[in-house]
Amino acid sequence: MQKKSIFSRFLYSQKAAPYVFVLPFVLTFLIFFAYPVINTIMMSFQKVAGGEATFAGVSNYHTLMNPVFYKCLKNSAFYTVISCALMIPIPMVLAAMLNSKAMRAKGFFRSIMFIPALTSVVVAGVVFRLMFGELEGSFMNQVLAFFGQDPLVWLRKPVTVWITLFILCLWRWTGVNMMYYLSGLQQIPEDLYESADIDGANSLQKFRFITLPLLKPTTVYVLTISIFGGMAMFTESYLLFNGNKSPNNVGTTIVGYLYRMGMEQNNIGIGCAIGVVLLLIVMVINVIQLAFNGTFKKGE
Amino acid sequence: MAKKRSYISTVLLIFFFAVVALIMLLPLILLLVSSFRAGSDLMRYGLNFNIDWANAHIENYKLLFSGQNNYFVWYKNSLVITVAQLVLALFLSACVGYGFAMYDFRFKNLLFGCVLLVMMIPTEIIILPLYRLIINMNVMDSMWGIILPYMVVPMLIFFFRQYLSGIPKDFLDAARVDGCSEYGIFLRIMMPLMKPSFAAMGIYQGMQSWNNFLWPMIVMRSQNKITLPVGLQSLMSPYGNNYDILIAGSCFAIIPILILFACFQSYFIEGMTAGGVKG
Amino acid sequence: MKRKVISILLCMTMVTSMLIGCGKSAPADDSSKSDGGTEQSSDGMTQGKNTFVDGGTELSLWTFQELHVAFYTEMADLWNKENPDKPINLTVTTGESHSLHSKLLVACQAGEGTPDMADIEVGYYGAFLKDDYLLPLNDVVEPYEDEIVMSRVEMYGKDDNWYGIDFHLGASVCYYNMDIMNEAGVDPADIVTWDDYFKAGEQVLEKTGKPMCAVETADLFLPQMMLLEKGVQYVDDKGQPNIDTKEHAEAIEYIRKMIDAGICEVAPGGGFHMEEWYGHLNGGGVASLAMPLWYMGRFTDYCPDLKGKMGIYEIPVWNEGDTREVLQGGTGTSVIKYTEQEDLAKEFLAFAKLSEEGNKYEWDVLGFDPIRTSLWDDPEITNDPDNKFLQYFTTNPFDIIKKNGTDLTAPNISGGYSAAYSVLVTTTYVNAFEASPDEDAAELLKNEQASIIYE
Numbered sequence A: 001m002q003k004k005s006i007f008s009r010f011l012y013s014q015k016a017a018p019y020v021f022v023l024p025f026v027l028t029f030l031i032f033f034a035y036p037v038i039n040t041i042m043m044s045f046q047k048v049a050g051g052e053a054t055f056a057g058v059s060n061y062h063t064l065m066n067p068v069f070y071k072c073l074k075n076s077a078f079y080t081v082i083s084c085a086l087m088i089p090i091p092m093v094l095a096a097m098l099n100s101k102a103m104r105a106k107g108f109f110r111s112i113m114f115i116p117a118l119t120s121v122v123v124a125g126v127v128f129r130l131m132f133g134e135l136e137g138s139f140m141n142q143v144l145a146f147f148g149q150d151p152l153v154w155l156r157k158p159v160t161v162w163i164t165l166f167i168l169c170l171w172r173w174t175g176v177n178m179m180y181y182l183s184g185l186q187q188i189p190e191d192l193y194e195s196a197d198i199d200g201a202n203s204l205q206k207f208r209f210i211t212l213p214l215l216k217p218t219t220v221y222v223l224t225i226s227i228f229g230g231m232a233m234f235t236e237s238y239l240l241f242n243g244n245k246s247p248n249n250v251g252t253t254i255v256g257y258l259y260r261m262g263m264e265q266n267n268i269g270i271g272c273a274i275g276v277v278l279l280l281i282v283m284v285i286n287v288i289q290l291a292f293n294g295t296f297k298k299g300e
Numbered sequence B: 001m002a003k004k005r006s007y008i009s010t011v012l013l014i015f016f017f018a019v020v021a022l023i024m025l026l027p028l029i030l031l032l033v034s035s036f037r038a039g040s041d042l043m044r045y046g047l048n049f050n051i052d053w054a055n056a057h058i059e060n061y062k063l064l065f066s067g068q069n070n071y072f073v074w075y076k077n078s079l080v081i082t083v084a085q086l087v088l089a090l091f092l093s094a095c096v097g098y099g100f101a102m103y104d105f106r107f108k109n110l111l112f113g114c115v116l117l118v119m120m121i122p123t124e125i126i127i128l129p130l131y132r133l134i135i136n137m138n139v140m141d142s143m144w145g146i147i148l149p150y151m152v153v154p155m156l157i158f159f160f161r162q163y164l165s166g167i168p169k170d171f172l173d174a175a176r177v178d179g180c181s182e183y184g185i186f187l188r189i190m191m192p193l194m195k196p197s198f199a200a201m202g203i204y205q206g207m208q209s210w211n212n213f214l215w216p217m218i219v220m221r222s223q224n225k226i227t228l229p230v231g232l233q234s235l236m237s238p239y240g241n242n243y244d245i246l247i248a249g250s251c252f253a254i255i256p257i258l259i260l261f262a263c264f265q266s267y268f269i270e271g272m273t274a275g276g277v278k279g
Numbered sequence C: 001m002k003r004k005v006i007s008i009l010l011c012m013t014m015v016t017s018m019l020i021g022c023g024k025s026a027p028a029d030d031s032s033k034s035d036g037g038t039e040q041s042s043d044g045m046t047q048g049k050n051t052f053v054d055g056g057t058e059l060s061l062w063t064f065q066e067l068h069v070a071f072y073t074e075m076a077d078l079w080n081k082e083n084p085d086k087p088i089n090l091t092v093t094t095g096e097s098h099s100l101h102s103k104l105l106v107a108c109q110a111g112e113g114t115p116d117m118a119d120i121e122v123g124y125y126g127a128f129l130k131d132d133y134l135l136p137l138n139d140v141v142e143p144y145e146d147e148i149v150m151s152r153v154e155m156y157g158k159d160d161n162w163y164g165i166d167f168h169l170g171a172s173v174c175y176y177n178m179d180i181m182n183e184a185g186v187d188p189a190d191i192v193t194w195d196d197y198f199k200a201g202e203q204v205l206e207k208t209g210k211p212m213c214a215v216e217t218a219d220l221f222l223p224q225m226m227l228l229e230k231g232v233q234y235v236d237d238k239g240q241p242n243i244d245t246k247e248h249a250e251a252i253e254y255i256r257k258m259i260d261a262g263i264c265e266v267a268p269g270g271g272f273h274m275e276e277w278y279g280h281l282n283g284g285g286v287a288s289l290a291m292p293l294w295y296m297g298r299f300t301d302y303c304p305d306l307k308g309k310m311g312i313y314e315i316p317v318w319n320e321g322d323t324r325e326v327l328q329g330g331t332g333t334s335v336i337k338y339t340e341q342e343d344l345a346k347e348f349l350a351f352a353k354l355s356e357e358g359n360k361y362e363w364d365v366l367g368f369d370p371i372r373t374s375l376w377d378d379p380e381i382t383n384d385p386d387n388k389f390l391q392y393f394t395t396n397p398f399d400i401i402k403k404n405g406t407d408l409t410a411p412n413i414s415g416g417y418s419a420a421y422s423v424l425v426t427t428t429y430v431n432a433f434e435a436s437p438d439e440d441a442a443e444l445l446k447n448e449q450a451s452i453i454y455e
Helices: A006-012 A017-043 A059-064 A067-087 A090-101 A106-118 A123-131 A139-146 A158-186 A190-198 A205-214 A216-231 A236-241 A254-264 A270-290 B002-034 B040-043 B061-063 B073-102 B108-118 B123-137 B143-150 B154-164 B170-176 B182-193 B195-211 B216-218 B228-234 B243-263 B265-272 C003-023 C069-081 C098-109 C124-131 C140-145 C150-154 C178-184 C193-207 C222-230 C247-262 C275-282 C293-302 C343-354 C356-366 C373-377 C390-392 C395-404 C417-437 C440-449
Strands: A048-049 A053-055 C046-050 C059-065 C088-094 C118-119 C172-177 C213-215 C264-266 C287-291 C309-311 C329-335
Touching: A006 B182, A017 A048, A017 A270, A017 B073, A017 B108, A017 B123, A017 B143, A017 B182, A048 A059, A048 A270, A059 A270, A059 C417, A067 A090, A067 A158, A067 A216, A067 C098, A090 A106, A090 A158, A090 B002, A106 B002, A106 B243, A106 B265, A123 A139, A123 A158, A123 A236, A123 B002, A123 B228, A158 A216, A158 A236, A158 B002, A158 B265, A190 A205, A205 A216, A216 A270, A216 C247, A254 A270, A254 C098, A270 B123, B002 B243, B040 B123, B040 C275, B040 C329, B061 B243, B073 B108, B073 B143, B073 B154, B073 B182, B073 B195, B073 B228, B073 B243, B108 B154, B108 C417, B123 B143, B123 B216, B123 C098, B143 B216, B154 B195, B170 C098, B170 C309, B182 B195, B195 B265, B216 B228, B228 B243, B243 B265, C046 C069, C059 C069, C059 C098, C059 C343, C059 C356, C069 C088, C069 C343, C069 C356, C088 C343, C098 C118, C098 C193, C118 C124, C124 C329, C124 C417, C172 C178, C172 C293, C178 C193, C178 C309, C193 C247, C213 C222, C213 C247, C213 C287, C213 C343, C222 C247, C222 C287, C247 C264, C247 C417, C247 C440, C275 C293, C287 C293, C293 C390, C293 C395, C309 C395, C329 C343, C373 C395
Parallel strands: C059 C088, C059 C118, C213 C264
Antiparallel strands: A048 A053, C046 C088, C118 C329, C172 C287, C172 C309
């Protein structure tokens, strides 16, 4: 037994094993997460030009204090708030309706609602860009014409740009969020409803006093992913405007501005400063979120 | 009486969901119908249902399959990258998740905190330094540039750890008594046990990789190395009349997924919604 | 069971697509001898190579336009024929314009992974010029100096050095839809000044109900043309962005006046390269369009219905007697300073872009107005009955470029032009013509100037 080689001792060591198992994570975390994050913070205080980086104090942050960046911040915040306001109640009600005993062919409808989520955001962007085109014959303008309205220049006016973005968001994610709520509903014990029936509660009361409170964990989860998804939104806008160039920045988000500064105009320092601002926002949201719910702690 | 009321609500509910389902499918039907129209037609009259079926044709699809464009090069790139990333991410994340679930070790909580941290911070924040890193590592314009940073996926770690925590640890001790090495236990005993979670997570990760847009767009430069989503996007360029391929190509990009979905619905739904609720 | 089916399905799709992929296209990393990729390059092949020869020097080039691949590879073959002592093996890579320019910029900054040469669009050129990533081409351009329009070359330069060579002259002209003109009873040849143009526009509107022209909000061709006619640029002499000028405000006010009168519209889609616009143009929705001559290719590609109906005339000017031609748009091809084949890359570039052969190809295939003046008088070029561009239009574009000679105003694209351009096409013109048409133009430009980030 003592002759066991070091190698086989290592293979059987219960002490070493966990470190080997988590090693891939530690490596990728250090190289592809921690290092870039530190780099972002450092470069946000630098001017990078011609391969040379020089310390520039807070001048990048100073440059950021311009109306365009404020507009992008506002856009991201607005998108996040409204998409949360839409993407929680609508899927919840749909799930409750689909889950109702009177409903037939549940599986079929559930699948159909899910299909948009399978579509690549690029394909969705292409279709929506063309559907919301400004030609008289573009689909949405035909719909308007059907109701006797004049055609709209959808993607060049602020209000209609937002409508389009929210419709795209609703279209892609309603099915997925509904699925979260459906599985949440499945975990509500049936007898709660039965005893409510005995007490003579109507459907609305049952929804208000049983379904809603018991769906809270699901709601918290959906809210969390919606907030992060909203703050990081970029691709939808990039595709709808065929590049990172919405007219008058109506649809330019924080990440869009980061991309424009860092990748398109090669102002890496400013790009990184935007990254740091976004990082701070996300961290603040996380802290608030943890303080209120401790969702992620529960797994421990 | 009660029966009649429930009958009415059934009809109403089905009618309501039929309308919703129709709206959900509408953009895709529109895409399909338009793929039989000439691209120049679309440019002139817009994307709509006014299709003259007598003039409908499959020229767009013929063009797509003619090999005179990069479409299937992109398709192949996407498949290769998706499969490679899928295999790597599943295996490595399963390792890490297993480590977290089955062992106690120093820094465990700290490290798991890091997993959650990565999960909670959008990767868009670090694309600039990551991009420079990829250049310095000399993996620009190669599939490794896309795969390397996302080899280990926190979401998967979280899910696997969750899944494995339901398996009693006695299992391990029994295997140790039988003379299995720590890694043998993982490979020979645990991996088979984890099969159901591999299916769900495979679909989750597969969809992520297949539809990924921003990062591949940044890493890939050559037109014949880019992935399908990036390629389709590049067809919307003002430098060429590409609508024929764009529409037919978009259609053809989702059809295989729809077929897979039709066959394996439950896995898809489980995979795509994994992480929710149970956490 | 089901999982097995998944994997089988996946494998099958993969194998088939690989077969399709490999069967029809040359793999890119086949760095050994290649048999030339020119035959497919016009229809979307993206990495092109000339016919490689033994002992040839490897050169690489990036472009964002697929049509340029065939041009370069053909020129490389020609070069090898004429210079058997120093043959080149050229590899041309294309990519989507926006991301390719970004990547080139970052690669330049890192000093690694750059090609020997690259096509750089004017909108992005300033950024490369600013940080000295390009090599001066004076020594290879000078032999051609008397045969070409130098303002086209000088615009890609600073401090008496020239860094880029364009594909074309890029002379701005006015395209008129003759059906509409005849219906309205207007002869475009009579239009000389903007005020004439305005009056003709009113007549067109009255007789046909159609707008005379359109302005972009996502690009800058019409206002820039008006400014260049006045000799005003978007950047000052030191290269600092300067869009807040009196002349700029005047140009904006003039276009607004046309919009208010109904003779100018905001281009559907917001630009002259948008799908909505092409449909509108092809459907005869607008009477005229002022764009450079390279836009001819857009007509032949996207507006089949207008064949034989479009006339090309000189652009309107502010005062009678002004030169009725300015240079706009363009793509400067440059040698990147990290190249190891400086001399060869420069010589080849000048040969491809400035030689008679190169210019003939550019005109015949790409529809680019030649930068070489000798071609303007060559009847084989100017009256070629087989040329698709000459066939398409009712008038001959060479009449205009011959008439206006070689002393022409080109945009100053140095320094902050890229930064100014980015603001102009995302916010300035949207605000000016669409979002806040009532805001005072001078006030508006002051705010826009303030939002340009340039250092």
